[in-house]
Amino acid sequence: MSGSVRPAPSAWRRAASLVLAAGWPRTRAGAADFRLLLLQRAASQRFLPGAHVFPGGVLDAADYSADWLGLFAPHHGPPRFGLGPARPAAPAPAPPVVTPPAEAAALPEDVAARICAVREAFEEAGVLLLRPRGGGAGAGAGPGCARAAPPDLAAWRARVRGDARRFLQLCARLDCTPDIWALREWSAWLTPALVGARRFDAVFFLCCLRQPPPVQPDGSEVVDYQWLSPPEATRSFASEKIWLAPPQFYEVRRLDNFTSLSALHKFSLDHALEGTERWLPITYLTADGRIQLLPGDELYIHDSSFLEKILSTEKTTDEVMKEGQKFHRIVIYSNYTYGIYVTVESKDKQMYPKTFVGSKSHL
Template sequence: MNTALKYWKEAATLILAAGHRRGADCLSSTTLVTATPGSPLDSRSHLPHNPRFDYDILMLQRSSKSGFMPNAYVFPGGVVDSSDFSSEWLDIFKQLVDPPNFGLRNVRQHLETRPPIFATDRVKLGSPIPGEVAFRICALRETFEESGVLLVVSHQEKASLSRSMKDTCASHPLLDNEVKIPSTELSKWRTLVNENPSNFIRMCKELQVLPNIWALHEWSNWLTPVGRYGMSRFDTVFFICCLKDIPHTRHDEKEIVKYQWSTPSQILQSFQAEQFWIAPPQFYELSRMCQLPFLLDLHNFSSKRATEGCEHWLPVLSKDDHNRPVSLLPGDKLYSMDTSGESRQGMSAQDCGLHRMDRSALMIQTVTFDATPQLQIYNIYIDILNDHCVKVSFKCHRIVMVPVWSVSKNRPLMGNVSPKYGVLNHTATMK
């Protein structure tokens, strides 16, 4: 746990995807109205409607009393606790794996380009647990606290997991998360973990289970810009995990007041219909998933992509010609390296070197990309069937696709991406 950070608290979030098991009308603690093809909402939508999804994403609504993003729908997650870095985890994991990587796959990203949340030497901070392990523990613990979903490896499953870790060429199946622990026992431990995060260690010891850190794949890393959500700012790593079926879910009625299992496109459509609010990182990540409507494809993609590592993104706030707020991302033409999180330089409609989230209204966001990636992050372009869509075609050594939503529907976007990163060139044109 890095207590020396000046601006941000370290945190972890879990994007939890699960295959459909029941009808959509019984997957939620609340009702979600979505647009149907041809409806007025669908016809004016800037967001994709895709009925083909065979999986849902877990979204949790924060309490109105929350000090950070009250009432927002978020992925499960929270601030790292010192117990997530406790040396007691060494005894728990030693039955199966050893440090320093604890059976996790190696990331090919060079250490000097790794985000600080992973590159920081935790031994120098007094912990033998590396960030790659501790932040996965944090994401799993917070998911259990907030939603009741517990992702663990039982004593009986340890042998098969050990064999699969040794077979590095094997494709790992979707996680079948059947927790063979009585519901009363789970409820008891959930209460205890909510009271004190260190009880998560006690629970694993007494139930003889391991936090399933191997099912979580590194996805992205976002930092909170200045002045957006009160005084709190977070350096948050996003993981993703794919489950075969939707698990039993129950909100904690404290920090979380509702839960929702819905497809990425349904969530985005409902956001635009002003049924609820999601923050830009959730909007962005859900948009990435809209090109992977099948769970197995998402699982395979996220598993392979994770070995590439991720970039460290701090949105910088600016204004456009109409005084609307715009989030600039690393690689944008006007992106400022000033870590205060504010750009003192305005932008105009002619600035096309942008990977932007243009918030013309509370419930409308527009994203444009025309920038050089710092590494092959394997993003996914969004193909939206309306005149706000920009479709990007690539000639590349390896597939690198990015979210592309156009602010202007009247002009093409052109750009070159350095061959250093495996992409020869790209041209973005309007449909």
């Protein structure tokens, strides 16, 4: 195994994604009773063009703004805004160079990230996850509901896309706050070196809803959407009907551990209490593909001097796989054929996907 040194990383940009799981009638016994919202990005987008993704985007200075304090008051305020006790910050495998907000942050990182996720769901999909001011935080409540979109949805989305500060104005007009309490920390991913200059430090939140809200793609950044169960998303990816980036595919497979929305919601409550690990995949190029190594894998190197390198070997992917035993990795055989190999044990309230090997018959 050798390493090809990369230049020093460009700054990771803080980002937030929202894994939206909504109740759905079972199609057969044993099938999942929920679906995931996947948005198709426009082909013109610089990052992941044409991919199906969870709603999300980069944190804006407006998401940290002190102006939110007046909207949350007097019922919720700093330091925790009713989110419960703070947990230790999840360490990154290496110290990331993160772009700070453009102005002094009045809100803690996890509150600002939740506001960002709610704002992006509105901008991209027209979904409003708001709660009337004065409503209880409801930390142990069951799956909730989205708020009906305003009649002038298109106009407000245009305003918010042009200036993220306008989202607070919309919330004030509706006498609501972003429903930050319905979002549970689920995972966090750092963009690996191979992807290119655009690097993100993205937290994924999970939100469970009793029923799917109406979705209206903005037609600019998002051109289409689908509600899919984890097995449906896997099959659609394998049949090349949709394309998922490795982190999204990993999360879809992780969610395939659940067939019940209520069980998923309950697990997310317990999982969030443990905090979230931040994963920086290490790219390992083989003679015929590439592997993304994740923490816990026997080839994952925790020395920060290696984390900005692309490892390589002259061996084939199958040869590398036959030599190992302790796996936590995503094997990328082709654009539409991934394998997830997990032999490490889950710890605390974490849950890994089961080992999954995509069909390689068409390679």
